[in-house]
Amino acid sequence: MIDLKFIRENSDLVKTAIQNKKEKADINKLLALDEARREKLQTVEKLKQERNTASQKIAQLKKQGESAEHKIQEMQKVAGQVKQLDTELKEIENKIRNIQIWIPNVPHSSTPIGQNETDNVEIKKWGEKYSFDFEPKPHWEMAEQLGIIDFDRGAKISGSFFLNFIGLGAKLERSLINFMLDLHIEKHGYKEVSPPFLVNRDSMFAAGQLPKLEDDMYHAQIDDLFLIPTAEVPVTNIHRDEIIKEKDLPIKYTAYTPCFRREAGSYGKDTRGLVRLHQFDKVEMVKFVKPETSYEELEILLSEAEEVLQLLKLPYHILELCTGDLSFAAAKCYDIEVWAPGLNNWLEVSSCSNFEGFQARRGNIRFRNSESGKLEFLHTLNGSGLALPRTVIAIMENYQDADGSIRIPEVLQKYMGIDIISAG
RNA sequence: GGAGAGGUGGCCGAGCGGCUGAAGGCACAGGUUUGCUAAACCUGCGUAGGGGCAACUCUACCGAGGGUUCGAAUCCCUCCCUCUCCGCCA
Numbered sequence: 001m002i003d004l005k006f007i008r009e010n011s012d013l014v015k016t017a018i019q020n021k022k023e024k025a026d027i028n029k030l031l032a033l034d035e036a037r038r039e040k041l042q043t044v045e046k047l048k049q050e051r052n053t054a055s056q057k058i059a060q061l062k063k064q065g066e067s068a069e070h071k072i073q074e075m076q077k078v079a080g081q082v083k084q085l086d087t088e089l090k091e092i093e094n095k096i097r098n099i100q101i102w103i104p105n106v107p108h109s110s111t112p113i114g115q116n117e118t119d120n121v122e123i124k125k126w127g128e129k130y131s132f133d134f135e136p137k138p139h140w141e142m143a144e145q146l147g148i149i150d151f152d153r154g155a156k157i158s159g160s161f162f163l164n165f166i167g168l169g170a171k172l173e174r175s176l177i178n179f180m181l182d183l184h185i186e187k188h189g190y191k192e193v194s195p196p197f198l199v200n201r202d203s204m205f206a207a208g209q210l211p212k213l214e215d216d217m218y219h220a221q222i223d224d225l226f227l228i229p230t231a232e233v234p235v236t237n238i239h240r241d242e243i244i245k246e247k248d249l250p251i252k253y254t255a256y257t258p259c260f261r262r263e264a265g266s267y268g269k270d271t272r273g274l275v276r277l278h279q280f281d282k283v284e285m286v287k288f289v290k291p292e293t294s295y296e297e298l299e300i301l302l303s304e305a306e307e308v309l310q311l312l313k314l315p316y317h318i319l320e321l322c323t324g325d326l327s328f329a330a331a332k333c334y335d336i337e338v339w340a341p342g343l344n345n346w347l348e349v350s351s352c353s354n355f356e357g358f359q360a361r362r363g364n365i366r367f368r369n370s371e372s373g374k375l376e377f378l379h380t381l382n383g384s385g386l387a388l389p390r391t392v393i394a395i396m397e398n399y400q401d402a403d404g405s406i407r408i409p410e411v412l413q414k415y416m417g418i419d420i421i422s423a424g
Numbered sequence: 425g426g427a428g429a430g431g432u433g434g435c436c437g438a439g440c441g442g443c444u445g446a447a448g449g450c451a452c453a454g455g456u457u458u459g460c461u462a463a464a465c466c467u468g469c470g471u472a473g474g475g476g477c478a479a480c481u482c483u484a485c486c487g488a489g490g491g492u493u494c495g496a497a498u499c500c501c502u503c504c505c506u507c508u509c510c511g512c513c514a
Contacts, residue, residue: 004473041474045483052483055495059442068494075494243434368434373453375434375471 001361002103017106020113020323025103037092044085051078101211105358107323108332114322127315129339130398138342139396140273145404146421161278168421173281175415176388177256180283180308184385188304190254190285195234197257198225203237206363208329218260227260231284232382239288240363246370250289274389281388287381294379298354301383302334305350308386311411314394315339331356342397347390352383
């Protein structure tokens with residue numbers, strides 16, 4: 001959420017942001033409503049003041065045993081007016097809010113302006129693509145041969161884009177989760193959280209998922225609960241409506257959760273194998289930080305996500321997202337894409353974003369600034385570290401042998417207990 | 425699901441329909457005392473939204489939303505949440 005006062009004072013900036021993010025929110029209408037609101041507010045408040053002083057007078061009169069009838073009758077009129085005006089005011093405020101909740105975060109000045117993913121800027125490449133003396137297979141062919149993923153029965157049980165990891169496939173998934181969690185906990189200093197996988201409406205709103213993305217989420221209607229699309233949602237909400245001690249910042253959490261996405265808008269693209277699923281596992285990192293440190297923290301977050309791929313020795317590159325590809329709530333975002341030789345394509349395995357105060361304002365997450373003595377919204381960030389199935393793709397396709405076996409990356413061997421998933 | 429208890433400021437905790445934005449305590453900040461630590465004492469200290477360049481001032485807020493009233497933290501209704509007990513269950 002963007003501060004109304006900020007919008008009032010920086011309307012052009014906000015309008016540009018809306019345009020660059022390809023969102024729709026009528027700032028002119030908002031400003032007009034805001035104007036009307038303040039005008040009405042002054043009228044009611046004046047009446048309320050009148051009422052308050054009169055009420056005191058009445059109390060006084062009654063105490064002295066005098067009649068207050070005249071005053072009371074007078075105030076009955078005022079009370080009616082106040083009620084009427086309050087109702088009108090509430091209507092205006094609702095209208096304002098209904099515009100406000102659709103205003104996206106303003107991109108950071110360093111974010112490149114652009115229309116869509118083709119305008120994202122590659123800022124880094126890491127690792128050499130492995131060379132093969134055979135045609136690298138896509139992972140789904142390997143998976144079938146090795147019997148480590150069961151797509152068909154996933155579809156039977158739940159529908160398309162659901163699957164079963166079986167045997168060593170399931171163990172690979174579990175090993176990766178543990179490897180990533182251990183890295184973030186032990187080396188990067190995050191605290192592990194295992195949060196709820198179903199969250200309420202307030203939590204979805206605070207994270208910036210609602211109202212925009214309601215159609216993309218699974219919704220348990222009876223209880224009005226949503227299946228989380230990412231651990232970001234429950235973990236960011238851990239401190240909703242809280243005031244955090246300045247000395248406790250930054251707070252860093254890492255969480256493994258499954259993620260549930262309806263993928264309502266993603267027609268026919270990337271639909272094979274593990275690339276796009278309705279349910280997938282992910283290890284997430286979330287940070288609560290002081291505003292002045294958030295961009296520094298973003299770079300650190302990015303490097304911590306990168307480290308997962310570096311340790312797995314998987315080639316990747318980093319994209320700085322352009323305004324048109326930036327999510328609703330983010331001010332800046334880096335995507336990490338890993339190379340998948342079987343698909344002959346890059347796959348997004350991590351998004352590292354700074355939300356600045358956008359989520360904090362929606363979720364009312366504050367700290368007391370010791371310098372100013374004031375309560376301030378802190379900044380939130382999060383990054384995948386990493387999304388599992390696509391990491392599995394990268395391992396399968398980069399570490400494949402001619403016979404279809406998968407060599408296990410060194411750092412995973414102690415988790416897997418083996419060094420190869422053999423086709424034999 | 426059934427029965428009961430409760431939701432007040434950063435935290436704990438009082439609170440008769442008007443004198444309560446809210447006692448008291450803790451925490452925090454500044455000051456005095458002090459060789460250091462600790463302690464004692466004094467002072468200050470809610471949030472949000474308006475108006476005024478400013479000192480300042482007004483309004484709202486005691487889980488949420490309605491209602492009664494000239495006036496509600498205090499009375500009534502609805503809802504939400506937490507806790508305890510019972511039932512059910514991993």
